[in-house]
Amino acid sequence: MAGIVGYGVYLPRYRLKAGEIARVWGMDGDRVSKSLLIDEKTVPSLDEDTATISVEAARNAVEHAQIDAKDIGAIYVGSESHPYVVKPTATIVAAAIDAVEDLTAADYEFACKAGTAAIQTCMGLVDSQMIKYGLAIGADTSQGRPGDALEYTASAGGAAYIIGRRDTIAEILDTYSYTTDTPDFWRREGMDFPSHGARFTGRPAYFKHVISAAKGVMERNDKKPRDFDYVVFHQPNGKFPLNAAKTLGFSKEQLETGLLISNIGNTYSGATPLGLAAILDEAVEGDLILAVSYGSGAGSDAFIIEVTERIGDKRNQKTVAEYVNRKEYIDYSLYVKYKGKIKGVALQK
Amino acid sequence: MTSRVAIIGTGITEFGELWDESFRSLITKAGTEAINDSRLEGDEIEALYVGSMSPGLFSGQEHVSSLVADHAGLKGVPATRVEAACSSGALALREAYLSIKSGEMDYVIAGGVEKMTDIPSNSATVALMGAGDQEWEAFKGATFPGLYALMATRHMYEYGTTLEQISQVSVKSHENAALNPKAQFRFKVSLEDVMNSTPVADPLRLLHCSPITDGAAAVVLASEEKAREICDNPIWINASSCSTDTIALHDREYVSRTDAATRAAGKAYRRAGIKPQDVDFAEVHDCFSIAEIMAIESLGFCKLGEGGRFTEEGETSLSGSIPINTSGGLKGKGHPVGATGIAQAVEAVAQLRGEAGKRQVEKAKIGLTHNVGGSGGTCVIHILSGDLK
Amino acid sequence: MKGIATHWRLIPQRYNLVGTECSNCGMKFFPPRDICPKCRRSGDIGEFRFSGEGTVYSYTVIHTPPEGFEFQKPYVLGIIELSEGPRLLSQIVDCKLGDVKIGSRVEQVFRKVVADGSAGIIRYGYKFKLKDPK
Numbered sequence: 001m002a003g004i005v006g007y008g009v010y011l012p013r014y015r016l017k018a019g020e021i022a023r024v025w026g027m028d029g030d031r032v033s034k035s036l037l038i039d040e041k042t043v044p045s046l047d048e049d050t051a052t053i054s055v056e057a058a059r060n061a062v063e064h065a066q067i068d069a070k071d072i073g074a075i076y077v078g079s080e081s082h083p084y085v086v087k088p089t090a091t092i093v094a095a096a097i098d099a100v101e102d103l104t105a106a107d108y109e110f111a112c113k114a115g116t117a118a119i120q121t122c123m124g125l126v127d128s129q130m131i132k133y134g135l136a137i138g139a140d141t142s143q144g145r146p147g148d149a150l151e152y153t154a155s156a157g158g159a160a161y162i163i164g165r166r167d168t169i170a171e172i173l174d175t176y177s178y179t180t181d182t183p184d185f186w187r188r189e190g191m192d193f194p195s196h197g198a199r200f201t202g203r204p205a206y207f208k209h210v211i212s213a214a215k216g217v218m219e220r221n222d223k224k225p226r227d228f229d230y231v232v233f234h235q236p237n238g239k240f241p242l243n244a245a246k247t248l249g250f251s252k253e254q255l256e257t258g259l260l261i262s263n264i265g266n267t268y269s270g271a272t273p274l275g276l277a278a279i280l281d282e283a284v285e286g287d288l289i290l291a292v293s294y295g296s297g298a299g300s301d302a303f304i305i306e307v308t309e310r311i312g313d314k315r316n317q318k319t320v321a322e323y324v325n326r327k328e329y330i331d332y333s334l335y336v337k338y339k340g341k342i343k344g345v346a347l348q349k
Numbered sequence: 350m351t352s353r354v355a356i357i358g359t360g361i362t363e364f365g366e367l368w369d370e371s372f373r374s375l376i377t378k379a380g381t382e383a384i385n386d387s388r389l390e391g392d393e394i395e396a397l398y399v400g401s402m403s404p405g406l407f408s409g410q411e412h413v414s415s416l417v418a419d420h421a422g423l424k425g426v427p428a429t430r431v432e433a434a435c436s437s438g439a440l441a442l443r444e445a446y447l448s449i450k451s452g453e454m455d456y457v458i459a460g461g462v463e464k465m466t467d468i469p470s471n472s473a474t475v476a477l478m479g480a481g482d483q484e485w486e487a488f489k490g491a492t493f494p495g496l497y498a499l500m501a502t503r504h505m506y507e508y509g510t511t512l513e514q515i516s517q518v519s520v521k522s523h524e525n526a527a528l529n530p531k532a533q534f535r536f537k538v539s540l541e542d543v544m545n546s547t548p549v550a551d552p553l554r555l556l557h558c559s560p561i562t563d564g565a566a567a568v569v570l571a572s573e574e575k576a577r578e579i580c581d582n583p584i585w586i587n588a589s590s591c592s593t594d595t596i597a598l599h600d601r602e603y604v605s606r607t608d609a610a611t612r613a614a615g616k617a618y619r620r621a622g623i624k625p626q627d628v629d630f631a632e633v634h635d636c637f638s639i640a641e642i643m644a645i646e647s648l649g650f651c652k653l654g655e656g657g658r659f660t661e662e663g664e665t666s667l668s669g670s671i672p673i674n675t676s677g678g679l680k681g682k683g684h685p686v687g688a689t690g691i692a693q694a695v696e697a698v699a700q701l702r703g704e705a706g707k708r709q710v711e712k713a714k715i716g717l718t719h720n721v722g723g724s725g726g727t728c729v730i731h732i733l734s735g736d737l738k
Numbered sequence: 739m740k741g742i743a744t745h746w747r748l749i750p751q752r753y754n755l756v757g758t759e760c761s762n763c764g765m766k767f768f769p770p771r772d773i774c775p776k777c778r779r780s781g782d783i784g785e786f787r788f789s790g791e792g793t794v795y796s797y798t799v800i801h802t803p804p805e806g807f808e809f810q811k812p813y814v815l816g817i818i819e820l821s822e823g824p825r826l827l828s829q830i831v832d833c834k835l836g837d838v839k840i841g842s843r844v845e846q847v848f849r850k851v852v853a854d855g856s857a858g859i860i861r862y863g864y865k866f867k868l869k870d871p872k
Contacts, residue, residue, distance in 0.1 A: 013832050045831065046810055047849040051862065055848040083860055092862060096753045096848055326871075328834075337809065348853035349806040475804050484748060485769055488851065488863070489827050490800065490807040495815050498798035506796075506840050550815075551799040599817045599825040604796055 002123040003168030003308070004161055005133060006065020007316065009277045010056035011157040011264060011323040014043040016335045018152050024332045025147050032152060037238020041155035041265025043330060044141045046338050046347055050079045051089045053158040053270075054139045055096040061135065061160035062097055064316050069099040072162070073131025076121055077107050078114025078269045079158075080187070080194075081141045093137065103131075111185060112234055113295025114138060115159070115269040120175055120301060122163035134163040140268035145193035146341065153237055155265025157323075159273035169311040170280065170289070173304045176217035178209050185296035196296075202240075205298050210234065210244050213300035214292045221304055225249040229287040232258030232275035234294035236266050244292075257282060258291075263324050276305075278320040285309045354449045355576035355583035356568045356733070358387025359695040364564035364683035365533040366466050372401075372408050373420050376462040379565035379688075380421045383458065387569040388579060394569070395454040397421070397428040398445045400437030400461040401687035406476035407465055417460065434480030435636060437461060438566070438690025439720030439729035443589045445570050446731075455572045461691035462565035473561050477686070480723035482597035494558050496598050496724045497637035498550035503605040504639060505552070507654065512552050514657030516543040518638035519556050519680055521666050526677025528707040533562055533683030557638040562683030566691040568698070584698045587715075588620035588732040596726035607640075609728040610647035610719060618649075621732040623715065625649030628671065628732075630700055630710045632693035634721040635678040641665075644719055645673060647728075667708065675700060675708040690720035694731065701735045739858050752863035755788035755846065757824065768824040790846030792820040792866070797830065797838050806852040814838050818866055832867040843869040 017040045019029030033039055044053070054077050062069050077089040090105035108114040108121075115138015122134025139158025144151035163172075184205035187194035197205075210233055218224065225231070231254045233241040238261050245255045258275035267274055272293035279289055289305040336342055360382025362375050370378075376399065384391050399417045404410045414428035431441040438461030445459035465473050478487040481496060504510045520540055526532035538556060546556040576583040592612035595601055601608065618624060625648060633648070635641035642656030650671050651659040659665065665673035676682050676696040679689060697716035699705045705713075715734045721727065750756040757768035760781040765774060768788055774781030797816035800807075807813070814830040816838065830838055831849065844866040853860040 045849075047829075047831065047851070047865070049850060049860075051860075052848050052850060055862075059848070095749055096862070098754055345809050346853065346856065347806065347809065347850050348855050348858075471805055474802070478804060484744070486827050487804070488861075489815070490803060490810070490813065490829055490851075491815055491827055492800060492802060492804050494802065495798050495800050499796040499815070499817055502798055502840070503796045548799075548801045548812075550801060553798075597827070599795075599827045604817060 001171050002126040002163050002165055003171040005067065005164040005168050006061050006162045006314070007159060007277050007280060008057045008060025008064055008318065009159045009274055009320050009323060010053050010060065012042050012044040012048055012053070013326055013328050014045060014330050014338065015040045015327045016043050016330060016332070020332050021152055036152055037262055038153055038265060039262050041153060042157050042267070043335050043338055044156040048141065048156070049083045050081050050139050050141055051083050051092045053141065053156065054089055054093050054137045054160065057139060057158045057160035058093050058097050058135060058137060060318050061162050064314065065162040066314070067133055067162060069097045072099040072133045072135050073103050074122060074125050074134040075099060075103060075105040076118035077137045077139065078110065078118045079107070079138070079140050080109060080111055080114065080268055081143065082107055085189070110299060111295035111297050112268045112271055113293040113299060113301055115273045116293040116301040119161055119163060120177070123172060123175065126163050126165055132164060136161045136163060138269035138273040140270055142266070142268040143193050150196065153261065153266040155267050157264060157267035157274055158270040159277045161273065167310060168308055169314050170305050170307045173306055174217055174221050175301060175303045176213060176220065177299055177301045178213040178216055179299035180209070182298035184298055201296070205296065206236065206240055206294050207244060207247070209298050209300040210292050210294050211247060213302035214248055214290065217302035217304055223304065227288060228254060228290045230257055230279045230283065231255055231290045232272060232279060233292050234272050235259060235261040235275065238262055260320065260324065274320060281316055281319040281321065283307045283311060285311060352573040354446050354586045355571055355573065355580065356586065356694065356698050357571045357576055357580040357583055358383045358389070358569035359567070359698050360386060361531055361566040361692055361695045362564050363531050364562050364685060367563040368466070370563055372404060372410065372462060372464040373416070375464060375563060375565035376417050376460055377420050379462070379567040380458060380460055383567035383569050389456065389569065391422060393456045394423055394426055394458050396445070396448055396457045397423055397426050398431055398441040398457065398459045399428065400431045400441035400690060401463055402432060402434055402437050403476045403479060406479065407463065407473070408467055433727040434722035435634065435686050436690055436720040436722035436727045436729050437687040439693065439718060439731065440591065440690065440727070442568065442691060442694055442731065443591060443729055446586050446589045449570055449572050455575045457570050458567060459570060459691060460565060460567035461688035463685035463687040464563050465561045465685060466563055470561055485597055492550065494550040494553050494637065497639055498553045499598060500604055500643065500724070501552055501639040504642065507605050508657070510642065510657035512544060513540065514661045515557060515638045515642065516540055517660050518635060518641045519543045521660070522635065522674055522678040522681035525667060525675050525708060526681025529677050529682055532677045532681055533560060534677070534681050553637055553639070559636045559679035559684040562685045564683055564685035564688045564692070566688045566695050568691060568694050582702050582735065584701050584733050584735055586731055586733055588617040590616035590620065591727065591729045592616070593727050594725055596723055598724045601725070606653065607643050607647045607721065607725040607728065609725050610644060610721065613728040613730045614648050617730040617732050623732065627715055628717045629713045629715050630672045630675060631717040631719060632676060632696050633673055633719040635674060635680050636684060638680065640721065641673060641678065648717065648719060667710065672710050675705060675710060690718070690729065693718040693720060697733050701733060739854055742859060745859070745861050753848065755790055755864060757786050757788055758783050759786035766822050766824055768820065768826055788820050788822055792818040792844050794830070794838055794840055794842040794844060795819040795825055796840065799835055816866070818844055829865045830867065831865050833871055837868060837871060845869050
């Protein structure tokens with residue numbers, strides 16, 4: 001049975017307050033904060049990108065898992081902001097953690113669920129004994145269209161999971177996905193910013209898939225919401241996961257540890273993986289976790305995860321909370337400079 | 350070979366941002382002036398050495414050895430371009446000196462030239478970083494002011510050197526440059542001017558840094574036999590020494606001292622049979638003010654770590670115990686990279702001949718020139734004197 | 739596109755601080771050296787991986803960056819003394835300019851160094867951050 005051998009996270013240092021974004025676009029910051037349940041989001045530095053975030057998270061994961069990186073047989077990086085359109089992020093990670101050369105690697109894209117898709121693939125390779133360990137990463141430095149509602153939440157961060165069969169701190173008891181062709185949010189090649197269907201992104205998209213995947217995995221494992229100690233949903237804003245929890249019958253208490261959006265924004269492919277990491281930072285032996293990601297386009301990956309007795313011996317030294325609390329505020333002008341939204345500003349010759 | 354080598358003629362162009370001058374026109378002017386000064390015809394010259402750090406990056410031009418020989422009217426003469434970053438000039442002088450000392454030749458000309466303003470200063474900075482380690486310094490976003498700033502930070506930390514002391518070097522350089530008709534900056538600056546100038550790389554500011562300059566200089570050398578025949582006032586090269594060190598600053602044992610200079614100085618003093626206190630004046634490599642402080646320590650004019658205090662007390666001014674950079678130094682007169690080493694020799698010769706005008710050091714008998722490549726990867730030193738009685 | 743192979747050859751150094759050591763005298767080298775300066779031909783050079791821990795030996799703040807680094811100014815450039823001995827030059831990131839002092843403890847991070855225009859390759863490599871920021 002494949003499980004999580006170790007994990008690592010990374011969040012950049014800079015923060016932008018929702019109120020500061022509101023100021024620029026002539027909106028009421030308090031009102032926006034309350035409606036989206038977001039206070040501030042992470043902003044990558046000019047010298048950070050999805051590859052650097054993935055490497056930091058991966059290095060942390062390898063350290064936490066206490067494995068030899070050379071035993072990693074597969075690396076998949078899921079993101080919608082890979083630094084190259086052609087040339088994988090996964091090989092940069094492979095070289096940076098010295099996992100080269102005996103491995104397979106590729107990049108994934110499935111909007112915000114590319115990271116959990118990577119976890120599923122690693123599970124398959126591990127369970128079939130094709131590899132000893134797999135490294136699955138969800139990371140993004142997502143693009144927020146200036147003045148758009150999503151600019152308040154599009155942030156940067158990532159988490160990496162080492163999947164294996166031995167010495168796991170948590171077993172993945174089952175995974176079930178619900179997938180359709182739903183054009184709720186997309187980005188065409190060459191476009192700087194994604195587009196979305198506004199209210200269409202709610203019920204026919206996020207809610208339909210998250211709820212179906214959650215119900216699907218619970219039903220076939222004969223589980224009810226009250227059986228779980230923690231639940232984490234994809235968090236594009238603060239309201240959607242609260243509504244999903246309510247609809248399915250989960251309590252706020254089950255949701256709150258994994259709900260990070262108000263402090264870090266939506267890290268897209270990093271979102272559900274980071275929420276899960278925050279839970280694993282405090283979970284104890286026997287805890288049952290439901291994790292449900294969502295990727296526009298659309299699909300949800302649901303996982304039932306049970307924490308093993310090994311978690312006590314292998315607590316992660318670099319917690320999500322540590323990264324969340326490591327911060328420096330910037331204003332909107334530095335934000336657009338760091339995010340490359342100013343024409344001609346980039347780290348290049 | 351026991352016979353000596355003398356400088357019998359010198360030439361130097363104005364130093365500055367010289368839009369009307371090209372690489373070729375600069376070196377030709379300096380070379381012509383040097384040959385005229387030597388009273389040779391020109392046909393006597395048996396070899397040419399030209400120091401130039403980066404004509405390729407500044408002007409797209411390599412193969413400058415032959416180019417210069419041709420334009421100087423010396424087509425056919427064996428020509429060599431010498432490169433050791435900012436010490437290209439003194440190294441060219443050394444090569445010229447060695448070719449006569451070996452007994453192989455009687456008359457050799459050594460020149461130095463750099464035309465730096467045909468590219469934007471951003472690009473010039475990149476070209477100059479060629480003197481540093483491309484893969485481990487330039488790649489990491491280092492600049493030369495940055496490397497010398499790292500040395501300054503260490504010097505201040507280890508010895509308590511102050512920014513005022515470092516700035517005093519620039520004040521003195523400008524005082525001297527104001528008296529030098531060929532200098533780029535012929536005006537004085539105050540200590541406040543220096544300390545409040547635009548930050549470049551902490552703690553160094555704009556007025557701690559030598560400028561980007563166009564210019565050329567040349568000297569004609571002759572063997573002792575020939576020098577005595579044709580020259581009334583030959584200036585003897587009593588020693589020529591060179592030492593190398595790592596080109597990367599971080600690879601050195603100490604970042605607050607210039608060991609290549611210390612070694613080269615030791616060799617030169619031994620060769621000339623003198624001690625530091627016998628030197629009457631010196632032209633040293635003040636690419637950044639802190640460099641002059643480390644230079645006078647390496648050269649033994651003051652103790653290690655005392656360079657700041659020594660400067661502050663006025664010992665290195667025109668009226669001090671050991672005038673340093675009477676020409677204005679690299680800061681005051683300008684730093685056309687490849688030309689600097691030769692320009693230092695031109696100033697030394699002027700002092701020793703008693704022809705330095707308002708900059709004249711009284712009773713100047715023994716002079717020293719100190720030229721450094723990069724952050725200290727090369728140091729070339731020459732000790733010169735007139736006929737000592 | 740210039741320098742692709744140069745960068746590729748240096749990936750183990752730039753990503754992972756892979757240097758060399760002379761097992762004859764124990765000296766360690768970063769960047770790697772093929773010849774031990776002390777033992778010369780009697781040296782025995784092999785690979786050595788540095789931990790990425792170190793202290794600040796010297797530092798400056800660059801206000802006039804070279805091409806490619808303009809938008810990062812002002813940035814801290816430091817000589818880092820690795821805990822195993824050798825020194826190297828690197829930007830120090832994720833800190834306020836005044837936080838860096840001689841002796842500050844630092845550790846390695848993975849960042850973009852510079853890209854070859856908007857169509858060329860991105861060169862990643864080590865930078866350092868303070869271990870104990872304020």
